[in-house]
Amino acid sequence: MQITIISVGKLKEKYLIQGIDEYLKRLSKYAKVKIEEVPDEQAPDQLSEAEEKQVKQKEAEKIFTKLSTDQYVITLEIEGKQLTSEQFAQKLDDLATYGKSKVAFVIGGSLGLSDEVKQRSDLAISFSKMTYPHQLMRLILVEQVYRAFRIMRGEPYHK
Numbered sequence: 001m002q003i004t005i006i007s008v009g010k011l012k013e014k015y016l017i018q019g020i021d022e023y024l025k026r027l028s029k030y031a032k033v034k035i036e037e038v039p040d041e042q043a044p045d046q047l048s049e050a051e052e053k054q055v056k057q058k059e060a061e062k063i064f065t066k067l068s069t070d071q072y073v074i075t076l077e078i079e080g081k082q083l084t085s086e087q088f089a090q091k092l093d094d095l096a097t098y099g100k101s102k103v104a105f106v107i108g109g110s111l112g113l114s115d116e117v118k119q120r121s122d123l124a125i126s127f128s129k130m131t132y133p134h135q136l137m138r139l140i141l142v143e144q145v146y147r148a149f150r151i152m153r154g155e156p157y158h159k
């Protein structure tokens with residue numbers, strides 16, 4: 001399986017970089033995982049609805065440069081579908097079985113994802129109704145992808 005994680009915004013915190021690197025190392029046994037970081041748009045704290053839309057659209061343009069038509073796109077959205085780790089593992093397994101082995105996960109920036117990106121999404125998943133910072137979301141995602149591979153292979157992992 002070829003997995004691309006497209007994430008808006010730069011990873012700054014050392015502990016997150018180390019955590020993500022650790023899971024990427026563990027994941028290399030199961031899949032090719034590539035991180036594509038796209039720069040976030042600099043914007044003031046107070047934005048009108050139109051300005052917010054514009055920022056998200058600009059970020060979307062950069063996201064689209066990293067996506068290809070043959071990828072199955074999974075967006076991370078708070079309002080997306082909540083899955084158990086087993087269901088998530090089953091989903092990845094099904095994708096591999098049915099020839100959709102190129103998967104792109106997309107994590108938005110601090111304002112979230114634009115409607116255009118959401119429309120391109122094949123599946124929107126939520127990790128809870130709470131909002132996580134995008135940097136932390138990247139760590140949570142790689143851990144869950146790693147867990148999914150362990151589940152798929154029937155290998156022991158913390159329950």
Ligand SMILES: C[S@@+](CC[C@H](N)C(=O)[O-])C[C@H]1O[C@@H](n2cnc3c(N)ncnc32)[C@H](O)[C@@H]1O
Pocket residue numbers: 075076077078106107108109110111112113125126127128129130131132133134137
């Ligand atoms: C700070 S959040 C953006 C918050 C923004 N207000 C929104 O509604 O999307 C940054 C990104 O992290 C991801 N994210 C944060 N919390 C999430 C959750 N509970 N489930 C899935 N993705 C989440 C999403 O991709 C989101 O675009």
